[in-house]
Amino acid sequence: MQKSAVYAAAFRFAAGQEDEADKLGVLYAALAGYDPSAATGL
Amino acid sequence: MQVHPLTQDRVASTARYGAAAAKYRVVGQANPQARELLENNDVVPKQAKSEGFAALLEAAANYYVAGRPPRRRRSDARAPPPPPGRSRRGPRRRRQQEASYPGFARPSARTRPGDYRTAVAGYAAILQANPRHSLAAYNVACIAAVTGQRDYAIGWLQNAVADGFNDADAIARDPDFDSLHGDQRFAAIVAAARRGDRPERVVDAESILVRFRSAVRADVARGGAKPLRTYLRQFGVRFADEITREYAAMTTDSSGISARRRTARRSACDRGAACVRRAVARTRAARRCAHGEVGDRARRHGRDRARARRNRCGATSR
Numbered sequence: 400m401q402k403s404a405v406y407a408a409a410f411r412f413a414a415g416q417e418d419e420a421d422k423l424g425v426l427y428a429a430l431a432g433y434d435p436s437a438a439t440g441l
Numbered sequence: 442m443q444v445h446p447l448t449q450d451r452v453a454s455t456a457r458y459g460a461a462a463a464k465y466r467v468v469g470q471a472n473p474q475a476r477e478l479l480e481n482n483d484v485v486p487k488q489a490k491s492e493g494f495a496a497l498l499e500a501a502a503n504y505y506v507a508g509r510p511p512r513r514r515r516s517d518a519r520a521p522p523p524p525p526g527r528s529r530r531g532p533r534r535r536r537q538q539e540a541s542y543p544g545f546a547r548p549s550a551r552t553r554p555g556d557y558r559t560a561v562a563g564y565a566a567i568l569q570a571n572p573r574h575s576l577a578a579y580n581v582a583c584i585a586a587v588t589g590q591r592d593y594a595i596g597w598l599q600n601a602v603a604d605g606f607n608d609a610d611a612i613a614r615d616p617d618f619d620s621l622h623g624d625q626r627f628a629a630i631v632a633a634a635r636r637g638d639r640p641e642r643v644v645d646a647e648s649i650l651v652r653f654r655s656a657v658r659a660d661v662a663r664g665g666a667k668p669l670r671t672y673l674r675q676f677g678v679r680f681a682d683e684i685t686r687e688y689a690a691m692t693t694d695s696s697g698i699s700a701r702r703r704t705a706r707r708s709a710c711d712r713g714a715a716c717v718r719r720a721v722a723r724t725r726a727a728r729r730c731a732h733g734e735v736g737d738r739a740r741r742h743g744r745d746r747a748r749a750r751r752n753r754c755g756a757t758s759r
Contacts, residue, residue, distance in 0.1 A: 418454060419485070425458045426484045429466040430475040435459035439452050 458484055557584045565674065575604035583617035594618070595626045596643035602634045603642050609635035649676050653684055657691050666692045 425435040462484045465472055472478060561584055567577040582597035598612070598621075609631050612618065621627040633640050653676040660666050669688050673681055 417451070421451060421455050422458045422485045425455060425462045426465070426479070426482060429459075429462035429464075430472045430478060432467055432470050432472070435462040435466065436456065438459055439456045 557588055560584060562674070573604045575601045575606035578604060579606050579612075583615065586618050586620055589620070591621065591624070594621060595624065595630070598627070599630050599640050599643045602630055603639050605639075607634045607637055649680055650683055650687060652676065653687065654691070657688065661691075 421438075425438050428438065429435040462482075465478055465482065465484075467473070561581065564577045564581050564584075567574050568581075571577075578597050579601035582594045582601055585591075585594035585597055598618075602612075606612075612634055613631050618627065630640065653672060656675070657666050657672065666688075669685065672684055672688060676684055
């Protein structure tokens with residue numbers, strides 16, 4: 400428990416990083432031939 | 442059901458990104474230019490790629506590769522600015538000099554001013570590695586001149602010029618050679634350097650070997666020859682091979698007994714026989730270790746073998 404708290408403190412993601420992950424996710428989906436707009440329905 | 446406010450934002454932003462990424466989609470297959478588009482696209486600008494944990498890793502990797510930035514030394518900070526038209530002379534300059542020309546500054550860097558004995562040992566090591574090191578020969582000549590060894594100084598200076606040190610002005614102006622200025626030989630060497638001639642070497646192998654042989658005979662008469670490394674340090678600056686050969690011939694008699702063991706036999710201590718036994722055992726240990734050397738190395742081998750036996754690790758090498 401203590402260990403996970405340390406990890407959470409060290410590697411917590413900011414909103415900007417989540418945003419970046421979303422961008423990369425839809426981009427990978429589009430490049431792979433999937434519909435990127437379908438991500439909002441998940 | 443309540444929707445998390447972050448999720449609402451994310452839904453909107455993801456819809457926006459999806460609309461931007463839709464143009465890269467090729468229905469039914471992967472985009473053939475996917476690799477290039479990953480590097481250069483409208484959805485994820487380049488500067489945004491190196492954020493977050495990846496950016497942290499990248500920064501750490503760069504720091505690791507580049508190393509710590511050099512720390513300023515206190516001596517550098519204290520060094521006065523160089524005068525106009527002159528280069529900076531100081532620790533940094535010396536370090537650069539050492540790095541660019543290993544061996545040049547080594548004796549002087551380790552030696553206190555006036556410690557000629559240490560300096561000569563340093564130059565001897567340089568000359569042993571490179572017998573044609575003209576600058577080392579020149580500096581040996583400087584030390585000899587300063588310490589009053591006139592003939593020796595002339596000889597080493599001539600060797601330096603013979604090996605390519607041809608800066609006649611530097612030789613003529615060097616205050617270390619003030620004591621030689623009235624000497625015709627010194628003037629001849631300067632003139633030869635000015636012309637670019639290469640005079641004959643003065644310190645030749647034969648004269649060194651003659652002195653070496655007489656020193657070994659004197660030591661043997663006093664009770665035993667010194668170890669080879671002592672003679673190499675004293676005479677083997679340029680002719681280590683010849684000296685090693687002569688030493689082996691002079692210290693081993695027809696029965697193959699080395700001078701060290703003869704000395705042990707002759708020694709008047711109470712444990713003379715034990716001394717001999719130990720010397721033989723060391724020699725054998727050295728032979729077993731395939732180095733075939735006696736003396737300090739054999740002693741080290743014997744000690745290491747005993748320690749290995751105690752530890753039962755079985756390692757017997759050095």
